[in-house]
Amino acid sequence: MSIVSVQGLTKRFGDHTVVDHVSMEIEKGEIVGFLGPNGSGKTTTIRMICGLLTPDGGSGTVLGHDVLTESRSIKRRVGYMTQRFSFYEDLTIAENLDFVARLYELSPRRDTVDRTLENLGLTSRRDQLAGTLSGGWKQRLALAACIMHEPDLLLLDEPTAGVDPKARREFWDEIHLLAADGLTVLVSTHYMDEAERCHRINYISYGKLLARGTVEDVVAGAGLTTFVARDAPADLARRLHGLPAVEQVAPFGATLHVVGADGERLAATLAGVTAETGIRFERGETSLEDVFIQFMARAEDNMAGAGKGASS
């Protein structure tokens, strides 16, 4: 049985369709990444899945409960970590956990809270105000509070924004441990390395789901060709822009990545450049980031095209 199985989820705010017929299947124990540019509808989708927003269209089940009518039952078994720290900064760490434990009617409450504090390594700081914690600790506290009631589905909305690399690494290790124990996770993120740590990813843009599958599937499905120029002179990027079949030019230190959808024409264009300048291009691996940049550029073209169509 799928943990999340939703079809055609749609949400409108006024005239603006924020989420447009998004379908998603998540199996038990999976870590599914949810990617897309800012304002693409990730948060709205997550909120619909956990019952915080009522969908305007679509249907489906979350943990076997109807997503449209049974949000109360869904809430009991879902842990949702909001993008912004949304526990009480004027309560202490222990008081926050105690509050959550009472809301979920956990018993024995005191033991649960103590155990959570111990796992967090915060027993000695239990009486510290949550507002005084650093970003990384706030995030750990929020995660601990979200999984205290042992949910079956964990929804994480950009959980690692503004957290240092070490804390991020530890956070992801923890997520994988939880998934190994059978917890299902849907996590939205902007970081490519985080996307690569997911079993599967979904890419959403302007409310539409554009790609889904494993990272390899998504990269292969995009059908992009990448060439790399080493020790490229500084003005090479400018020269390459606008040439036929060149769609992305991105410097990485001294190397330059050139990406295009039409591999043959791109190779021909670059051969011309080599003939002119002597700079050599090698076939490189297309990265997930290249794919996403491509998605975003296409979506913008579509939007621009649609805008023109509407105005004329």
Place this chain on the structure above:
Amino acid sequence: MIDLSVSRSRLWAVLVKEFIQMRRDRITFAMMLGVPIMQLLLFGFAINSDPKGLPTAIVDMDGGHYARAVTTAMETSGYFRFTDRPATLAEGEHLIASGEVLFLVTIPADLGARVDRGDEPQILVDADATDPAAASGALGALGTVAQRALTREKGEAAEVEALQKKQLSIVVHRRYNPEGVSQYNIVPGLLGVILQMTMVMMTAMGLTRETERGTMENLLAMPATPVEIMLGKILPFLGVGAVQVVVVLVAAKVLFAVPFVGSLTLLMASVLTFVLSLVLMGYFISTFARTQMQAMQLTFFFFLPSLMLSGFMFPFDGMPGWARTIGECFPLTHFLRIVRAVMLKGADLQAIAWEWSMLAVFIGLYAAIALTRFRQTLD
């Protein structure tokens, strides 16, 4: 050293930014325009420190033409508005105790006979003096008005007579507050005002804080129902309200020696009803306000007219009809009547039943709106 140099472009930058922000914050902008207009209207048209048209009951035992002349003259003076003609004195007493009328005029059966005889005639006036300011103007005018009416009625001859001796004596009983101590009126009223001020604002801000800080999203994602959240938010403030009541009542007794003639139980029950309506009002406001600042402003927008139109600052009966109608829509108006009636007049449940039922209506109304307006989702 403070740098005192002013760059016109930088000053302009700050000015423009301020104006844009002012325009964006619609509620603040509405307050800046709305509050002065509201005050202007209320002070300009509604409030009258020399109130006229005060509800009066008359028991006319004489029924003769002299009595009619006196009552007509009283009505013509504009101060008195005869609303009831109770058959017995007891009925009249009830009217004044329940606050339906401010004055009870009793014309004794022998008024006409005494006037004709030249024997000093009497008119008895019971005035509800809980609010000394409301009654004083009317009582001041009464003597002259009634005397003139009698003289006119009696004819030329009487005018000479009138100069020689006092013809009509008006016996005034200032009820409930015989010395006209204004604290007696204000301190019980303050109980209502203080409760309103804090209860509405506290509740409104308490809930708005959750939205503003983003904790509401989390609260809603957890299994808490709207009723649980609402009750959980409201009950602590009921406790705060209880403390305030004790403080004000003790101060009223110890510092201002305000008499307390009624039933404490009845007062407490009324306070509870009133406070409940207030926290629900606050809850209602919090469903509109997005920030605590807005919650505070909306509270003030509610607080200001209720303060002025409730009869706390200015006599309720002195206001024009439309202002009285608006005044009736505030819980404070009804609570003020209850608290004054219970503390100063010793009113029983029956006398305040109407005001109490009005408070109950507010509670039902606010609770219904608050619960429907409360978003269990973030839609």
